[in-house]
Amino acid sequence: MRTLYHWPLDPGSRQARLALAEKKLKFKLEPVSLWAPGEDFLAICPEGLPPALMEPLSTGKVMITSARAICEFAQDQSPARHPIMPEKPAEKAEARRICQWFDSKFTGEVNGYILTERLEKIISGGGAPDPAVLRAGRENLGFHLQYIAWLLEDRDWLAGKTFSLADICAGSHISCLDYLGEIKWDSAPAVKAWYQKLKSRPAFQPLLKDRIPGLMPPRHYADLDF
Amino acid sequence: MRTLYHWPLDPGSRQARLALAEKKLKFKLEPVSLWAPGEDFLAICPEGLPPALMEPLSTGKVMITSARAICEFAQDQSPARHPIMPEKPAEKAEARRICQWFDSKFTGEVNGYILTERLEKIISGGGAPDPAVLRAGRENLGFHLQYIAWLLEDRDWLAGKTFSLADICAGSHISCLDYLGEIKWDSAPAVKAWYQKLKSRPAFQPLLKDRIPGLMPPRHYADLDF
Numbered sequence: 001m002r003t004l005y006h007w008p009l010d011p012g013s014r015q016a017r018l019a020l021a022e023k024k025l026k027f028k029l030e031p032v033s034l035w036a037p038g039e040d041f042l043a044i045c046p047e048g049l050p051p052a053l054m055e056p057l058s059t060g061k062v063m064i065t066s067a068r069a070i071c072e073f074a075q076d077q078s079p080a081r082h083p084i085m086p087e088k089p090a091e092k093a094e095a096r097r098i099c100q101w102f103d104s105k106f107t108g109e110v111n112g113y114i115l116t117e118r119l120e121k122i123i124s125g126g127g128a129p130d131p132a133v134l135r136a137g138r139e140n141l142g143f144h145l146q147y148i149a150w151l152l153e154d155r156d157w158l159a160g161k162t163f164s165l166a167d168i169c170a171g172s173h174i175s176c177l178d179y180l181g182e183i184k185w186d187s188a189p190a191v192k193a194w195y196q197k198l199k200s201r202p203a204f205q206p207l208l209k210d211r212i213p214g215l216m217p218p219r220h221y222a223d224l225d226f
Numbered sequence: 227m228r229t230l231y232h233w234p235l236d237p238g239s240r241q242a243r244l245a246l247a248e249k250k251l252k253f254k255l256e257p258v259s260l261w262a263p264g265e266d267f268l269a270i271c272p273e274g275l276p277p278a279l280m281e282p283l284s285t286g287k288v289m290i291t292s293a294r295a296i297c298e299f300a301q302d303q304s305p306a307r308h309p310i311m312p313e314k315p316a317e318k319a320e321a322r323r324i325c326q327w328f329d330s331k332f333t334g335e336v337n338g339y340i341l342t343e344r345l346e347k348i349i350s351g352g353g354a355p356d357p358a359v360l361r362a363g364r365e366n367l368g369f370h371l372q373y374i375a376w377l378l379e380d381r382d383w384l385a386g387k388t389f390s391l392a393d394i395c396a397g398s399h400i401s402c403l404d405y406l407g408e409i410k411w412d413s414a415p416a417v418k419a420w421y422q423k424l425k426s427r428p429a430f431q432p433l434l435k436d437r438i439p440g441l442m443p444p445r446h447y448a449d450l451d452f
Contacts, residue, residue, distance in 0.1 A: 047327075055316075062316040068294070069322035076315060089299060090281075090288040096295035101273075104329055112334070 002027045004070075005041060005052040007034045008210040009119060009179060011111060012067035012103075014172035015165075016051035019071040021203035022084050022168065027053070035124040067172075068099065071165050084165050095159040098151075098166035102173050106144055111173055113137025118180050122215070141182065149190040158194070163201075171198045175207060181218040185226065192226075200224055228253045230296075231267060231278040233260045234436040235345060235405060237337060238293035238329075240398035241391075242277035245297040247429035248310050248394065253279070261350040293398075294325065297391050310391050321385040324377075324392035328399050332370055337399055339363025344406050348441070367408065375416040384420070389427075397424045401433060407444040411452065418452075426450055 004020065004027045006013035020027050032041045037048035044063055045052040052065040053073070064073050075085045086092050114137040117129035148170065151158055159166035174195060177183055185192045198204060208222040220226035230246065230253045232239035246253050258267045263274035270289055271278040278291040279299070290299050301311045312318050340363040343355035374396065377384055385392035400421060403409055411418045424430060434448040446452035 057316065059316075062319075064316065064319040064323070066323040066326040068326045069319040072322055073315060073319045076318070089302060090283065090285075090290065092302070093288075093290040093295040093299045096298055097290070097292040100292040100294045100329065103326065104333065107330065108334065108338070 002056060003030050003054040004028070005030045005032045005045065005054070006050045007032060008207075009115070009176050009212060010034050010050055011107070011115075011169075011173040011176050013051040014175060014207060015067040015169050016053060016070040016074075017207065018168045018172060018203050019074040019084055019165065020053075021206070022163075022201070023074045023077065023082050025074060025077065035120060067103065067169070071099075071168065075165070084163070084168060086160060086162055086164055091160050091162075091164075095164040095166040098158050099169040102169045106170075106173055109140040110137050110144055111176065114141070114180070114182055115176060118182075119215075123212075138182070141177070142187075145183075145188045145191050148194070149188060152190045152194055167194075167198055171195065171204070179210070179212075179217040179221055180215075181221075185220075196224070196226070228282060229256050229280040230254070231256045231258045231271065231280070232276045233258060234433075235341070235402045235438060236260055236276055237333070237341075237395075237399040237402050239277040240401060240433060241293040241395050242279060242296040242300075243433065244394045244398060244429050245300040245310055245391065246279075247432070248389075248427070249300045249303065249308050251300060251303065261346060293329065293395070297325075297394065301391070310389070310394060312386060312388055312390055317386050317388075317390075321390040321392040324384050325395040328395045332396075332399055335366040336363050336370055337402065340367070340406070340408055341402060344408075345441075349438075364408070367403065368413075371409075371414045371417050374420070375414060378416045378420055393420075393424055397421065397430070401425075405436070405438075405443040405447055406441075407447075411446075422450070422452070 002025070004016055006017060006029055008031065017029070032038065032050050034050065042048050044054065045065055047065065049065065051067055051070055052063055053070050055062050055064055064070050075083070086095055113133050117134050117137070121127055121129055148158070155161070157163045157167050158170055174183065199208070228251070230242055232243060232255055234257065243255070258264065258276050260276065268274050270280065271291055273291065275291065277293055277296055278289055279296050281288050281290055290296050301309070312321055339359050343360050343363070347353055347355055374384070381387070383389045383393050384396055400409065425434070
């Protein structure tokens with residue numbers, strides 16, 4: 001059985017969970033800390049960063065790490081079965097562009113501020129969140145939600161007509177912020193409609209049950225009709 | 227003919243140039259500003275961010291943007307011809323992991339500090355570099371060079387036995403820092419040996435001729451035997 005080492009509110013870990021679940025690849029979950037990985041985890045993953053997938057290949061067990069590598073690996077295992085990547089080259093490129101947008105730009109401008117201040121500081125004991133940093137992250141989040149709404153004006157899913165890794169990636173980032181009550185859904189109706197569709201997918205259900213001790217999500221977090 | 231819109235010292239743009247050149251796909255280069263994209267570029271790329279590839283497909287022209295999408299697209303065009311991705315799933319995953327490492331972690335910890343301070347501030351008129359920020363980026367760079375050296379202890383190239391997108395990605399980031407004289411090569415002999423091999427590849431030669439007006443590279447930048 002494959003094992004996915006993850007931290008529940010890490011957007012990269014959520015991408016790996018969603019990709020494996022969408023592909024209907026069975027896995028068991030093993031939680032690891034984002035800030036203080038244990039010796040056991042460091043022994044199999046020297047970088048100490050989830051997500052990390054222990055995959056039993058026919059040639060032996062291998063460790064596959066990073067969200068992008070795990071997601072593409074999951075798709076490559078059985079490209080035609082429950083695809084999470086469009087078939088046409090240009091649409092495939094658009095899905096990958098959006099993944100990089102969220103992993104680099106959205107992370108740098110939004111999650112790097114909000115998740116670092118609200119999670120890392122609290123959990124690793126780094127002190128109280130800095131209101132100025134939070135404000136900057138929230139302002140950037142507003143621009144990014146407008147950008148997602150603009151993409152959705154003539155698309156069913158983020159990269160085009162079909163559900164793809166772009167939705168998995170964006171949804172993972174957004175869902176971590178939603179757990180913290182950071183998304184003002186009333187001001188982003190198009191994004192809300194897309195996120196509702198995403199949230200209703202069977203692969204998404206386990207994420208809605210995540211709970212970090214001492215940090216409960218708002219009631220709407222797990223509500224499919226929020 | 228395909229056109230690649232790029233900015234010479236943007237690590238993402240360099241990845242796209244190297245990937246297309248390694249795959250021997252012909253393209254012409256069109257420079258765009260990272261900080262003030264013109265109206266013409268915004269009309270074809272609303273995000274305004276290089277790299278962006280105008281690709282004449284049989285179904286019409288398409289715009290492919292972001293380093294990851296362009297690099298994977300280049301490889302997908304002719305997987306077996308001049309491959310830039312290993313064949314085995316686990317090695318492929320390792321190449322993608324290293325790409326994400328450089329695009330997210332290295333960018334966040336090194337280039338986000340050094341390139342922002344030394345390029346963006348000067349070119350966009352944002353004032354003098356902040357010495358404390360530069361110092362933090364340089365300290366992080368030291369740790370990352372140690373990490374690259376550790377990877378190379380039992381590998382010919384960054385992801386394993388064969389040259390891959392991992393080398394293209396890491397080399398693009400490192401080469402921008404080298405243009406600014408930020409790499410202390412004498413303290414990183416294993417990384418230097420790898421970068422010398424990379425620098426000698428035909429695809430790399432055009433990057434060594436890049437010159438930003440008012441910001442000349444150190445003499446060793448273009449020297450193959452530095």
